Amino acid sequence: MSLRVEGLSKRFGAITALDGLELEVRAGEFLALLGGSGSGKSTLLRLVAGFEAPDAGRITIGGRDMAGLPPQRRPCAMMFQSYALFPHMSVAQNIGYGLRRAGMPERVRVEELLALVGLAGYGARRPAQLSGGQQQRVALARALATRPPLLLLDEPLAALDAGLRAQTGAELRRLQRETGTSFVMVTHDQAEALGLADRIALLAHGRLEQIGPPREVYASPATRFVAEFLGAANVLETAQGVFALRPERLRLGSLGRLAATVTQVAFRGDDWSVACVTAAGQTWRATLPGDATPPVPDTQLMLDWDDAAMVRLRA
């Protein structure tokens, strides 16, 4: 089901969490909401779910205005970052909670969901008896139980360790495709957003900076914020305007356009991250393939790039 947010604003005291946000999520789409802390991404989820009321603006789900509707009457389900599993209920009771409230048959559907998330036979356990990854899957099964057309996920992978995160992310993607549910996933992890979502919406200061497919947003950042947030691009201010230059498009060598001193070299497995500082004091970042020979810190070198690699920014 589609979600539409128009001119949405929310303030908490002196803090503006959302500032006239415009956003559209298509039916059946996996949208990642990407932004730093305080960007308003979690507030947006809470407003859509109905836990908070907006100060201004409109939220429509499947064309229906959500104004004044309490959470229990909204056609969306939320998966909490902390999972919010009911500790005094068994896994099966947790998953069946929404079904019972809706008066739907419980037993068969709960078994089906347990199998769907790979927890068949775990129904009688208490949440406290499960590992973090298992709890995460119970939370997902519980949110999906009544087949809500829109699922809101608040940092669903943040509490998992790195190995489990990639695997669970792929499972999320598979479940989303199989169920045809619209997913809106809040994350601060750009790799997660780029790897899982159909489209990425970047939020900063309660406003939408850019929305588009991962490749488009990555390759053509619209603003300085997007360029720096996604892939930590270098930003050049020239007479012609402001440009972004991806660290992987920056060449280090003995010939080039700009002299710089190497300040930091870090091996990251797949690649090397090299930081250089120019005479003007600006820091430039470059990435080199993992099998390349990195420059030695404190040596002088020249920075070079192709004009085609420069992406013009709005601001």
Add this chain to the structure above:
Amino acid sequence: MIRALATAWLGLLVAVPLLVVLAIAFAIPDAGLPPFRLPVENGRWVEGNESWTVLTEDGFYLAALLRSLVVAGATAGLCLLLSYPMALGILRAAPGRRVLLLALVLLPLCIGFVLRMAAWVGLLRDSGLINQALLALGVISEPLPMLYSRGGLLAGMVHSYLPFALLPLYAALAARDTRLEEAAADLGAGAFTVFRTITLPGSAVAGAAAFLLVFIPAAGEFVIPAILGAPDALLAGGAIWQEFFAARDWPLAAAASVALLVALLPPLLLWQRLEQRR
């Protein structure tokens, strides 16, 4: 050092008085007042006083004990019933206002106990405020007998004991994870269903502890029943008081005290276990 002090304190002010009461309960009264002697002759236990026989065979004392437990149970139940909405209501207020609301709940404690009870008498008696108002409005033609009734007694008891239930319950509810309630609402539960299926079970241990925290002292209460209660429906506290100060039968009074204490031991142990589980 602190441990030794605590042990000395407990021994001197709790254990020793209790042992004295226990001794008096078995002692033979040569005169109506102490000193009493224990029913021991030549190092052997002899037939003591008749307190325990009277206590178990005269229905008067058992009835008083039972009435006390019923009144204490009703008081604790009503306190709990009032504490839940009050605690949740205060917690729903803005953080800055919560302190003010809690202070208002505790304010009656700052007024002298006797004064508060006198105020209840003024409210409840036939010529009191409530009856006068109802008569003036024409709702009733005869004053309602509220003073010295079970309802009047419960009003005074609940008024006095409410903070003992409210404060621990408030503390437990303030520490709860409200996201569980949001999750339940998100899954389709209305406000009452959220309370019934999430808030109530989540605070059951704290609720039971709050109930017992009122029940235990309320069962021995004798001042409030003496002022507001019916004179013919004596409670355990009143019966003990009467034996000590009116009938001057100290052994019987001591035996009744011990019986009340024994009756309150199970709830006391239960309360301690609940506190450990929290």
